[in-house]
Amino acid sequence: MLPPSPENSFQSTHADLLITSFQRLLGRPLAANPEALYRADAVVLSHDGAADPVLTYGNLTAQRLWGMGWDQLTKLPSRLTAEPAHRAQRDAMFAEMRSKGFIENYSGVRISATGQRFEIQNAIIWPLIDEDGIKRGEAATFTDWQML
Structure with a gap:
């Protein structure tokens, strides 16, 4: 079940975009449906296409x-998922993804709301492009991380 919210329609539509854009670009499934994506063991995040992107999922x-x-996470500027010292590396990763179409095997240090640092490993980063070819944001998924 998706999180309780008046925006469940957006969440489901956005989850479909995550699933279909991943399949289209990488040629393999991300999840069977929005419910499976929401409950997946893999981390799945996305942000919008603003100049200072905000997490959307x-x-x-x-x-x-x-x-x-959900409510706190989806109001967070995406850059704040990394500490200031790691933001240049994060920016370089997005630049590489934009030039290549998507990237796999990305690793980087992130920080939680409590200040716990962790390293993500083997992340896949891809653009969210809808059926009309319009870019709606960018997304990441990974199953490997290590607390630091």
């Missing part, structure tokens, strides 16, 4: 890892 695993509920 974080499944339950992402919420637990960052120590935030």
Whole structure:
């Protein structure tokens, strides 16, 4: 079940975009449906296409890892998922993804709401492009992380 919210329609539509854009770009499934995506063991996050992107999606695993509920996580500027010292590396990763179409095997240090640092490993980063070819944001998924 998706989180309780008046925006469940957006959440379901956005989850479909995550699933279909991943399949289209990488040629393999991310999840069977929005419910499976929300409850997946893998972390799945996305942000919008603003100049200072804000997170638009974080499944339950992402919420637990960052120590935030849906409402808090989806108001967070994406850059704040990393400490200032690690933001240049994060920016370089997004630049590489934009030039290549998507990237796999990304690793980087992130920080939770409680200040717990962790390293994500083997992350896949891809653009969220809808059926009309319009870019709606960017997303990441990973199953490997290590608390620091």
